[in-house]
Amino acid sequence: MRHLIIGASGQVGGYLWNKLNRDHEDVVGTYYSHPVKNQVQCDFTDMAEVTKLIQDGKPDVVWIPAALPDVDRCEREPELSYVLNVKAPRQVGEVARDNGAKLVFFSTDYVFDGTSGPYRETDVPNPLQVYGKHKAEAEEFLIQNAPDVLIIRPAWIYSEEPNPRNFVFRILQQLKDGHTVRAAIDQINTPTDSRDLVERALAAVNRGDHGIRHMVGPDRLSRYDLTLKIAKDHGFSSSMVEPITTASLNLPARRPLNGGLVTIYARGV
Numbered sequence: 001m002r003h004l005i006i007g008a009s010g011q012v013g014g015y016l017w018n019k020l021n022r023d024h025e026d027v028v029g030t031y032y033s034h035p036v037k038n039q040v041q042c043d044f045t046d047m048a049e050v051t052k053l054i055q056d057g058k059p060d061v062v063w064i065p066a067a068l069p070d071v072d073r074c075e076r077e078p079e080l081s082y083v084l085n086v087k088a089p090r091q092v093g094e095v096a097r098d099n100g101a102k103l104v105f106f107s108t109d110y111v112f113d114g115t116s117g118p119y120r121e122t123d124v125p126n127p128l129q130v131y132g133k134h135k136a137e138a139e140e141f142l143i144q145n146a147p148d149v150l151i152i153r154p155a156w157i158y159s160e161e162p163n164p165r166n167f168v169f170r171i172l173q174q175l176k177d178g179h180t181v182r183a184a185i186d187q188i189n190t191p192t193d194s195r196d197l198v199e200r201a202l203a204a205v206n207r208g209d210h211g212i213r214h215m216v217g218p219d220r221l222s223r224y225d226l227t228l229k230i231a232k233d234h235g236f237s238s239s240m241v242e243p244i245t246t247a248s249l250n251l252p253a254r255r256p257l258n259g260g261l262v263t264i265y266a267r268g269v
């Protein structure tokens with residue numbers, strides 16, 4: 001199978017890129033602003049570039065982990081969020097469809113409002129913020145217009161990567177620097193290991209799955225409990241983690257509180 005990953009320089013795209021390369025698969029990966037060896041640069045808002053990549057490479061599967069996943073930035077810059085989270089994936093979806101490729105789009109649990117989580121694939125989205133609204137809009141378009149689309153919804157993705165995009169790394173940096181970490185006690189979710197996510201996404205593609213699939217980890221816990229676990233697992237005192245409420249953070253974008261997803265696939269499958 002021939003793969004094209006748009007956004008192979010990111011957290012999820014990077015794991016997918018490494019895994020496919022390790023497995024000696026035929027894969028082309030793109031970066032935008034963070035160059036990665038052997039990847040090609042691509043701005044996925046530029047349809048001429050995307051069309052050329054797909055027409056020249058003839059991928060069987062086009063993966064789109066590329067996005068603007070910074071929820072607060074989306075709230076502050078909704079036009080940019082629209083371009084990156086709706087317009088670009090929509091157009092890539094059309095080009096993939098017209099060239100006979102399967103499309104895999106990464107969406108989010110933030111399509112739900114967090115009043116009655118955890119949510120199933122059959123639950124109706126009701127996003128609270130620009131990011132979730134835009135992801136839901138992209139999902140809707142792709143479901144209607146790209147018959148062979150697989151939409152994957154993860155939540156709170158983490159990895160082992162020493163990279164500021166990874167929140168586990170950010171928390172550990174703060175703790176190592178001797179700072180107390182404040183974490184919301186009222187945000188509950190189902191964290192997702194990026195390696196596990198990639199394994200399951202590949203299995204779903206190999207099975208020929210399409211439609212919407214929730215893919216999250218087995219635990220459902222608060223941001224505070226998760227941060228406490230990360231601190232303890234790395235030998236830091238629990239006193240360095242301070243419980244706070246989401247409201248006290250005064251964030252630009254609203255967060256789903258009683259959130260998380262139900263996934264029907266067993267871990268690692």
Ligand SMILES: NC(=O)c1ccc[n+]([C@@H]2O[C@H](COP(=O)([O-])OP(=O)(O)OC[C@H]3O[C@@H](n4cnc5c(N)ncnc54)[C@H](OP(=O)(O)O)[C@@H]3O)[C@@H](O)[C@H]2O)c1
Pocket residue numbers: 006007008009010011012013030031032033034035042043044045064065066067068069084106107108109153154155156157158165
């Ligand atoms: N992170 C989470 O907790 C979380 C939770 C639920 C769902 N998701 C979704 O999962 C997916 C992957 O998230 P992630 O954490 O892996 O994101 P990430 O690490 O921020 O990666 C984003 C990727 O998008 C690329 N990109 C940005 N602007 C681009 C442009 N104009 N043209 C082409 N590529 C562009 C980036 O390239 P450069 O870095 O090279 O600029 C990077 O490869 C996203 O769809 C996100 O919405 C994430």
